Amino acid sequence: MAYEGLGAEDLHLWRGERHVLDGVAFTLPPGFCLHVAGANGSGKTTLLRAVCGLLYAETGRILWNGRDVSEDLPAFHSGLMYIGHEPPLKSDLSALENLRYWLGVRRRLTHSLLEGALQRVGASAWSDRPVRTLSAGQKRRVALAALSLALVPLWLLDEPTTNLDTAGQQLVGTLIEEQLARGGLVLAATHQDLPVARERVKRLELAVE
Amino acid sequence: MNWTWFHRLASPPYIFALARRLTPWFGWTSGLLIAAGLYGGLVLAPPDYQQGDGFRIIYVHAPSAWMSLMVYTTMAVAAAIGLIWRIKVAHAVAASCAPIGASFTFAALATGSLWGAPMWGTWWEWDPRLTSELILLFLYLGYMGLRGSIEDTQRADRASAVLAVVGIVNVPIIHYSVTWWNSLHQAPSVMRLGKPAMPVAMLVPLLIMLLAFTLFFVAVLLVRLRGEILSRERAASWIGEALGS
Amino acid sequence: MSNVTAVTGEPAALAGEEGRGPPAPASMLDAARLVLLRDLKLAFRRRGQLVQPLAFFAMVTTLFPLAVSPELSRLREVAPGVLWVAALLASLLALEFLFRDDAHDGTLEQYSLSGQPLTWLMLAKTVTHWLLTGAPLALMAPLAALSLGAPGASVPGIVICVAVGTVALSLIGSIGAALTLGIRRSGVLLALLTLPLSLPVLIFGARATELAIRGSAYGAPLELLAAMAILGITLAPLAAAAGVRISLE
Numbered sequence: 001m002a003y004e005g006l007g008a009e010d011l012h013l014w015r016g017e018r019h020v021l022d023g024v025a026f027t028l029p030p031g032f033c034l035h036v037a038g039a040n041g042s043g044k045t046t047l048l049r050a051v052c053g054l055l056y057a058e059t060g061r062i063l064w065n066g067r068d069v070s071e072d073l074p075a076f077h078s079g080l081m082y083i084g085h086e087p088p089l090k091s092d093l094s095a096l097e098n099l100r101y102w103l104g105v106r107r108r109l110t111h112s113l114l115e116g117a118l119q120r121v122g123a124s125a126w127s128d129r130p131v132r133t134l135s136a137g138q139k140r141r142v143a144l145a146a147l148s149l150a151l152v153p154l155w156l157l158d159e160p161t162t163n164l165d166t167a168g169q170q171l172v173g174t175l176i177e178e179q180l181a182r183g184g185l186v187l188a189a190t191h192q193d194l195p196v197a198r199e200r201v202k203r204l205e206l207a208v209e
Numbered sequence: 210m211n212w213t214w215f216h217r218l219a220s221p222p223y224i225f226a227l228a229r230r231l232t233p234w235f236g237w238t239s240g241l242l243i244a245a246g247l248y249g250g251l252v253l254a255p256p257d258y259q260q261g262d263g264f265r266i267i268y269v270h271a272p273s274a275w276m277s278l279m280v281y282t283t284m285a286v287a288a289a290i291g292l293i294w295r296i297k298v299a300h301a302v303a304a305s306c307a308p309i310g311a312s313f314t315f316a317a318l319a320t321g322s323l324w325g326a327p328m329w330g331t332w333w334e335w336d337p338r339l340t341s342e343l344i345l346l347f348l349y350l351g352y353m354g355l356r357g358s359i360e361d362t363q364r365a366d367r368a369s370a371v372l373a374v375v376g377i378v379n380v381p382i383i384h385y386s387v388t389w390w391n392s393l394h395q396a397p398s399v400m401r402l403g404k405p406a407m408p409v410a411m412l413v414p415l416l417i418m419l420l421a422f423t424l425f426f427v428a429v430l431l432v433r434l435r436g437e438i439l440s441r442e443r444a445a446s447w448i449g450e451a452l453g454s
Numbered sequence: 455m456s457n458v459t460a461v462t463g464e465p466a467a468l469a470g471e472e473g474r475g476p477p478a479p480a481s482m483l484d485a486a487r488l489v490l491l492r493d494l495k496l497a498f499r500r501r502g503q504l505v506q507p508l509a510f511f512a513m514v515t516t517l518f519p520l521a522v523s524p525e526l527s528r529l530r531e532v533a534p535g536v537l538w539v540a541a542l543l544a545s546l547l548a549l550e551f552l553f554r555d556d557a558h559d560g561t562l563e564q565y566s567l568s569g570q571p572l573t574w575l576m577l578a579k580t581v582t583h584w585l586l587t588g589a590p591l592a593l594m595a596p597l598a599a600l601s602l603g604a605p606g607a608s609v610p611g612i613v614i615c616v617a618v619g620t621v622a623l624s625l626i627g628s629i630g631a632a633l634t635l636g637i638r639r640s641g642v643l644l645a646l647l648t649l650p651l652s653l654p655v656l657i658f659g660a661r662a663t664e665l666a667i668r669g670s671a672y673g674a675p676l677e678l679l680a681a682m683a684i685l686g687i688t689l690a691p692l693a694a695a696a697g698v699r700i701s702l703e
Contacts, residue, residue, distance in 0.1 A: 016361060017444050052567055054702050056295070078479065078569025088560030090492075092499045101492040102561075105485040105568045105575075107477045151476045292696075347650040354646055358637045367700045368633045372647065375629055375693050379651050382682075386654035393661065 004066045005029040006051070006154060006185055011060035013043075013050055020046045021057065026204050028187070030153075031180050033196055036189040038206035044189035045085070047206065048156045051187065052082050064154075078106065080154040085162075087143035091132035095123055095142045098131060103149055117145040121171060136163040141171075148175055155179060155186045161195070169195050219296045221438050222447045228431040228438075235428035242421030249414030257411075263327055268414060270320035272422040273313045274338070277345055278380070280310030280426060284352075285377035288370035300366035301441060303373060304356065305433035309426060311349040317342050337391035341384045348376045362441060485570045486578040493582040496555075507548040507587050508594055514540035515598040526603035533602035534664040538656050540598070541591055541616060542623065546645050548587040549627040552579065553698070557635045562698050572698065577691040580628045588620030604667045611666030618679045619659035625686030626651045632697025655682055 006028040013021035020043040028034045036044045049055045051062055053073055062069045069076040089098045099114050118127045121141040131139060140163050147155060155176075161169045173195030176186050180200050188194055194201060217223050250268035257264040284306035291299030321339045326332050333339075352369055359365035407415075442448055480488075497504055518536045519529055529536075556562045556579075565575045595616040596609040604612070630647040634640040658675045665672035 016363075054563065054566070056703060074569050074571070077567050080567070082563075082567050084560060084563065086560060088564050090496060090555075090559060090561065092496055093492075097492075097495070101488050102564060104488040105480055105565070105570055107480055108484060109477050113477065149477075344650050344653060347646070351643075351647045351650065354643050355633060358634070358640065358643055364700060364703060367703070368697060371629075371693055371696045371700065372633055375651070378689070379654075382654050383650070386657045386678075390657045390661070 004063075005032070006034075006187070007063035007066075008051065009060050009063065011047070011050060011057045011062075013046060013055060013057045015046065021050065023060075024204075024206070025060070026202070028185050028202065030183045030185060031200065033176060033180060033186040033188060033194065033201045035194050035201050035203045036187060036206065037191060037203060039191065039208055042206040042208045044191075044206055045158055048082070048084075048158055048187060048189050052080065052156060053077070054082075079152050080156060081147060081150040081152050082156040082158075083143050083147065083160070084158045087139045087146075089131045089139055089142060092130055094130055095127040095134070095138075095145075098142060099146055099149065103146055106150065109149060113149060117149045118142070120148060121145045122167075137165060137168060140164055141168060144168075144171060144175060153184045155184065155188075157186065157188045157190075159190050160188055161190060161192055219294075219298055221298055221301075221442050221445070222451060224298050225435055225438050225451055228435045232428055232431045235424050235431065239421050239424035239428055242417055242424065246414045246418035246421050249417060250411075254411045254414055255408070260328070263324065266320050266324045268418050270317060270324055271415060272418045273317040273320060274342060275419060276422050276426055277310055277314040277317050277342065279423070280306050280313060281345065281348070281373075281380065282377060284310060285373040288366075288373040292367060292370040292374070297366075297441065298438070300370065301434060301437040302430070303370065304366070305430055305437045307349060307353050307356070309429050309433065311346065311353065313422075313426075314342060314346040314349060318346065335391070337388045340391070341387045344383055344387070345380070348380075352376065480570070482570060482574055485568070486574060489565075489575055489578040490582045493579060494586070497586050503551065504586060504590075507544040508590055510547055511540050511544040511591060511594060512598065514543060515602065519602070530603035530667065533599055533604055533667060534660045536602060537595055537599055537612075537616070537663060538619070538660045541595065541620060541659075542649070542652060542656060544591060545587065545620060545623045545627060546648060547641075548583070549624075549631045549644060549648070550641065552583050552628060552631045553635055554631075557698075557701060562635075563702055566699060566702060572695040573691045576628065576632070576694040576698065577687065580624050580691065580694070583628070584621055584624040588624050589617065591620055592617035599663075599667065605669070607669065608667045611672055612663055615659055615662040615666060615672065615676060615679065618676065618683055619655050619662075622655045622679065622683040622686050623652055625683070625690035626655070628694040629690055629697065632694040632701070635697065635701040655679065658682070 008024060008026050011021045011024040012019070024043075024047060026034060036047055038044050046055060050057050053062075053069065053076070064076050064079070088102065089095075090101075093101070095118060096114055099117065100109065103109055115124070115127070118124055121144045123138065123141050123145060126134065126138060131142070134142075140160075147157075160172050160176075164172065176188070176194070176196050177200070179186055180196075246268060251265055254265070256262050284303045287299045287306065288303040290296055291303060318339065321336075321342065322332055325334055325336070325339075352372055355372055356365045356369045359368060439448070515536055518532065522528065522532070553562065556565075566572050568575075592613050596604075596612045599608065599612050600606065627644075627648050629651070630644045633647065634644050637643065658679045662672040662675035662679060665675065
């Protein structure tokens with residue numbers, strides 16, 4: 001099966017009466033990152049969620065490897081990782097426990113793998129504390145650790161660099177570049193610039209209605 | 210297979226215009242049939258040998274009870290169609306059905322209570338059919354409550370559609386368990402009409418009323434449906450033309 | 455799954471695990487086990503909350519002798535009904551924390567995107583919920599029954615009946631809980647939706663308990679109760695998953 005990457009054709013989506021996605025289309029070959037840019041309210045999050053299948057687009061379709069994803073959504077989902085505005089962490093569990101339960105539903109992960117990932121994002125020192133004691137930037141680092149463990153071809157990231165310091169932002173860039181080097185794809189919605197090499201980034205500009 | 214008729218039925222402007230054309234037919238026919246049925250039932254039919262003239266309320270009670278269940282079924286089927294094929298008009302139909310069905314249920318309860326009161330000596334008895342009817346009213350109220358609590362129309366449609374489907378699956382179960390419960394306690398069973406088989410003169414007006422109520426339901430549904438479509442599509446371009454005509 | 459190796463080609467080196475292949479995907483059982491463990495762990499970190507439905511149950515059953523009469527002979531007559539109404543109300547209260555937190559922090563969203571069947575995960579969550587609420591209720595119910603004049607010999611019967619019934623109640627309740635996600639202050643609406651659907655469980659459960667208290671055979675209504683629980687296991691998670699997906703749209 002030829003690997004063609006991700007594509008979207010003629011996506012139209014309404015939220016209530018607002019025509020949020022008006023004929024959005026793109027193709028993203030393997031090894032490339034799609035930077036979804038636009039002002040607040042232009043539909044960046046909506047687009048990401050529509051690609052995932054969380055939102056239903058009235059017209060148009062999403063193609064993965066040339067096939068319509070609606071034919072086999074579970075297979076599509078097992079090949080992607082979506083991280084929204086807020087990292088999906090349980091405040092009563094520690095960072096380590098969160099990773100185990102979050103990713104364990106997808107893959108069998110050993111303790112050393114989890115710890116290794118947390119070490120990579122600089123979280124070892126505070127990986128045992130309950131997440132509610134962590135700052136927003138620390139929570140985002142835990143989400144990055146999850147990304148590095150997921151090993152899926154498609155990443156969908158909503159505002160990946162929010163709340164991160166410079167070192168954190170560089171980490172995001174490094175992780176994305178590693179993913180692209182592996183032949184993976186990244187969809188990143190952000191109104192900032194991505195810390196990724198220009199030649200690997202395609203830009204999709206969304207306008208407010 | 211030619212699906213164009215199906216697609217046309219799913220189109221709000223088409224249904225809007227169709228509803229307007231059909232309403233008078235259903236309305237007038239049901240009006241005439243109700244008049245005929247009431248005349249047959251209240252005047253022509255012979256009195257029941259056990260209950261005398263008191264049984265005549267059955268001409269309103271039985272059709273109401275029948276409709277309360279039929280409307281719920283219609284609502285659940287429309288909701289399921291809207292859920293599976295994502296057809297907005299189907300959701301609009303389901304939304305329009307609910308208050309009508311609830312009203313029929315309430316009418317069935319009220320007439321049931323009125324019917325039983327002279328015989329029971331009280332205004333209410335936990336008769337299995339009345340109890341099932343009461344639970345059906347709660348199902349309707351829950352459906353309307355859920356719709357009313359969700360602001361986003363699309364989400365309200367889909368959530369209440371799931372509820373309607375779950376409800377219709379449960380209706381037979383609820384009915385069975387209520388009948389079972391009632392049989393345990395030998396509560397007074399009413400609404401028996403003396404002889405096991407109804408004479409034709411009693412039966413015919415009843416059937417006429419049944420048909421009449423069905424047509425009446427359709428007429429009211431069409432009127433409500435137009436209102437529902439209007440409120441949902443108020444920003445659409447076809448509204449201006451359709452109302453002007 | 456072939457997608458993964460097609461994209462990544464050479465298995466990527468993970469931090470700390472040079473040269474190994476990518477980790478194996480989790481099976482459905484793995485996923486269910488993790489859902490269960492996570493929910494149990496979270497519940498025990500907030501132990502205070504766990505006790506609340508049980509305390510409520512105890513309080514409600516106490517209301518009846520105070521409101522009706524302390525005569526055990528009278529109480530024994532209404533004991534099955536009191537027990538079941540109290541259990542139903544306590545279950546309703548406990549439903550609040552079935553999906554609420556997970557919806558709030560994005561866990562449900564991740565479940566729906568995990569590649570695992572959402573229906574299966576909802577079943578796992580509901581079963582865990584029963585372990586935390588229904589099972590303790592089943593163990594407490596005999597105490598309440600005894601306080602209402604039930605004979606000691608009826609205890610095993612009461613535990614079984616309430617245990618099976620609360621399984622059905624948790625499953626039925628999961629539907630309403632999923633449909634009312636995102637609605638503010640949905641407690642009363644949840645009750646309004648769940649109560650009519652729970653009436654069959656109430657009817658058969660109360661009857662089975664009544665027979666148990668009287669010392670008669672309670673097999674027939676118990677079987678119907680079990681049938682309802684089984685029907686719930688097969689159908690309720692489907693409706694709950696539909697409700698969750700709708701709330702994510």
